[in-house]
Amino acid sequence: MSSGYNILVGFKRKWQVLLWLETLLYGLGTSILIYALFSKILLAVLIASLIAGVLLIFTKPWKPSLKSAASYMDQHLDAIEYSTGLILVPENELSGLARIQQNRAGNILVEKYKTIQPPSHLKWSVLFFALCLGIGLFLNTIGIFPFSQNPVSPQNVSDEIVFIATDSSIAITAPPKLIKQELEIKYPAYTRIKSVITSDMDIKVVEGTKVTWRLEFDEEIKEAFVESAGNSYAMKFTDGIYFGGSEMSSSGFYNFKFIDLDDKVHVSKLYPIEVIKDKSPETQILGIKQFTSFEYKEDKKLAFRTKITDDFGIGDAYIIATVSKGSGESVKFREEKLKFSNLQIGSKDLDLSKEIDLDKMKMEPGDELYFYVEAIDQKQPQKNVSRSETYFAAIKDTISDTFAVEGTMGVDLMPDYFRSQRQLIIDTEKLLKDKSKLSAKEYKSRSNELGFDQKVLRIKYAEFMGDETEEVHAAEGDGDDHDHEEEHDHDRDHDEHGGHDEEEDPLAKYTHKHDHENEHNLVPEEEEKKKDPLEEYLHNHDDPEESTLFTQSLKSKLRQALNEMWDAELYLRLYKPEKSLPYQYRALKLIQEIKNSARIYVHRIGFDPPPIKEEKRLTGEIDKVHGFRKTADITEEDTYKSIRLALNRLQTLITAREKVEVAETDKQLFREAANELAIKAIEKPGKYLTTLQQLKWISEDVEIPYEALIELQQGLLQALPAMLPNAFKREQPLSEINELLLKELEINE
Known part of the structure; x- marks a missing residue:
């Protein structure tokens, strides 16, 4: 029984293989023939797959089973007496006579199974494949179809130059x-x-x-x-x-x-x-959060992956890491370049891994690390350079020095050294100016970084105002991007930091001094004694609305400024810096008003206007006062000026019908029109190439037929942009009364 059963299993497998092979040969033959005719591999594969799929419905190579194989043996071996099916039944389920017949059927199957072949049409499929292969080779040899020729072969003249x-x-x-x-x-x-x-x-x-x-x-x-x-x-x-x-x-x-x-x-x-154009490398840091903080006693290691891709190969990649130490005006920076160990020069796709040990970077509690990956390709002579987003890491400071009221010592409630709102506006405007030079990814990255800086500034002001609900400790700003909210309007480099004037009181902008001459006379002596002199400087935790250095009016302005900063950060995060600018300007204006409210102004030495004659004041005489009106015509430059002039000249040539001599000025005009059209033809050569060719020939004094002139005119008309509605004001004669009315209105404006 075992031998007979194995024969049936092998017969079934052979039957299935022949059916699969038959379907495959039909599909391959068809694909070879299609490729020989059209030289399009995708078309050949598509049609071959379609034919093979249809044939599978009819051949069904998965259908043959052991029962099908036993039935086929019964039909083609008379000596087996339709007993092949007994081989598939276990012996313990058969009677004694059935076991004898099972054994007899197995012996006959062993002797004569080689004379039986599975049913298939393999011969026809082989013949079809050979025929298609022969036709394809023949067509490729004689080159009867232009599609079958190699477009880059030096012997092939696919487009002979015609003069x-x-x-x-x-x-x-x-x-x-x-x-x-x-x-x-x-x-x-x-x-x-x-x-x-x-x-x-x-x-x-x-x-x-x-x-x-x-x-x-x-x-x-x-x-x-x-x-x-x-x-x-x-x-x-x-x-x-x-x-x-x-x-x-x-x-x-x-x-x-x-x-x-x-x-x-x-x-x-x-x-x-x-x-x-050779594209810049695409760089992305994976497997790490944008900000990571460590406790001083834990293992301070940053492990991450960097994925870099380039179209022609990567020349170099490294990490630019900057360590900041200290805070405020005493901050110091140290920059290092870290290499990757598994960098393969010339590879188009790199997956690099790196581990940065903050202890080996000699970082201490309170220090911060800013790093990004910079990738360079192999372009010559000027390489393309790209960089990833900036990532941050910090070691939490377990000890911090704070100021308290001790004798005559003041209260240091000044905010930390941070980037100014004015600097954010400057950087946002620079980003908008450089938008055309940046890739979409770099543009979004820089907008997001500005949003992060806006968040740091907002949180610092909220902390200074006394907002306990703000996430003060999340304000991890760029250490190299900090700046004061100062008076100076000059740009600061991100790696430079200025300080306050040593003679300037750091609390002068935020506190209200009471030691000015005669100022104490404004308040009754009894009230002055009862009032705590440090009350307006202390941070009152009982009332959040009072936990600030500012008066009620200043607090409301600062709250408005914080709200404007919220909206400015939102649009920066949404990669819409142009919508963020109005909010930034309003926030800057409010901040300046807050600072100016605590200042004392003196008379400025400079221009003194001429005195007004007392006899002329409040008389209402304005006969010598004249209005001012400035008129300017703003016209947009026409980028299709030559094409429009060429159309006018073509209309003259078409109207004349007989041969009209093309002057040298006309040739120059058609050349200029061709230069204007070439800009559009580069984007859509299939649409404008014929028109550009006709312009070239007519500018070279090549005679073109009358029909070609009409075709050229139509092509130039299609190249012109659609006309926009042009609103204009119709001039109407004014009466003397209307003129007097207009004059009075201008005077009273």
Whole structure:
């Protein structure tokens, strides 16, 4: 029974394999034929998968089972007497006679199973596959279909350069013919892309690629040129071949031109140049929070991963770590560059790991660490540099010095050394100015960092006001970005820190002095004795509204400033710094009002206005007072001026119908229109390339038919932007009464 059972199992497997193989051969044959015809691998795979899926519905290679195999044996082996099914039944479930028949069926199956083959149509599938393979090889050899040819092969002339004479007169002799055209593309070495030689003149390369053109004519010519962006570059002649080369830096269009021995000019059609910019590396820190704090006694190690990707390979990557020690005006910074141990130069995708030990960085309680990863690619000559977001780590300070009232010692309630609102406004405006130069990721990162600084400033002011509900200890600002809310308007570098004037009282802006001359006379002596002289300086925890240095009016202004800071931070976090600026300006204005309210002003030495004549005061005589009106016409520069002028000239040519001579001024006009159109054609070459080509030919004095002029006119009209509604004021004659009324209104404004 065991041998017979194993034979049935093997027969079933062989049956399934043949069905799968049959389906696979039909699909592969179809894919080879489709690829030979159209040279599109995705189309071939799609159609092959579709056909294979349909065949699977009919072949069902998963369907054959042991019962199917036993039934097939019964039908093709008469000697087994339809007893193959007994082999699948356990012996303990059979009677004595059935066991004898089971044993007999197993012996017959062992002797004759090799004469039985599973049912399949494998021969037909093999024949179909061989036929498709032969047809594909034949089509590829003779090149009967243009799709099957290699687009970068130097032997393949997929787009032969055709020159058109600019002089429309009948030529006595045949013009020179181009017998060889080659374009050699040498990519920058750092890209590790091999050089290519092709006959296709369309250029799509990486920035910095060097291209060389080679043209060979069947007879002698005077000169050959390469024209691009309105400039003409002469090609060198060596050993019967004209050479020309250039380094690709920007997208555009170019064409060829040559002058034959009869001084006739011949120009080619335009060919596109698409230059792909080398992208900066993308850097991201993973596996760590943006801020981490450690107790002094715990293990102070930061472990994280850094993922860096680049399109052509990474040249270097490292960590810039800055340690800040101290606080206030005595803060000090130390910057270090940390290397990765598993950095692989040239890799396009890196997953680096790093562990920073704060003890090895010689950090002490109260110190803070700011670090980010900087990545550099291999671009030449100027490398692309990118950096990750800034991450923070701090060791909690277990000991802090505080000031208390002791004798004549004052109360130090000044806020810590932090970034000013004015500096935040300056940095936000700089971010908006640099938006076009930054990637989306870097733009959002810098906006988020400014939002973090705004949060630090808001929390510091809230702490100074006496808000117990603020998360004061969460105010971990950039140590290198701190600044005072000072009087100075100059920009501060993030790594520099100024201090207060030693002679200036640090509490002068926030307290109200009572030792001025004659000031004590404003308050009755009894009330002055009863009032605690330190009451307005102490932090009263019984009443949160009173736990501040400020009077009630100043407190309300400071609360308004905090609310403005909330909204400013919100829009910075939402990556909308332009919406954050109004709130920042209002917060700065409120802060200045609070500071100015505690100052004493003296008479400023400077301009003194002339005295007013007493006899003229309050008389209401204004005959010598004249109104001022300034009128300015603001016009937007028309970027399609030449195209509009060219359309007018084309309309004249089309209306004339007969041949109209194109003057040199017209040629210059069409060249300028072509330059304007080229900017749009770079973005959509398929839409404007034909129109640009026609402009090029008409500017080169190539005669184009009447229908082509109409087509050119339509193409230029499509290039123009849609006209916007133009509102204007209609002038109406004014009566003398209306003029007098307007004059009175202007005077009374």
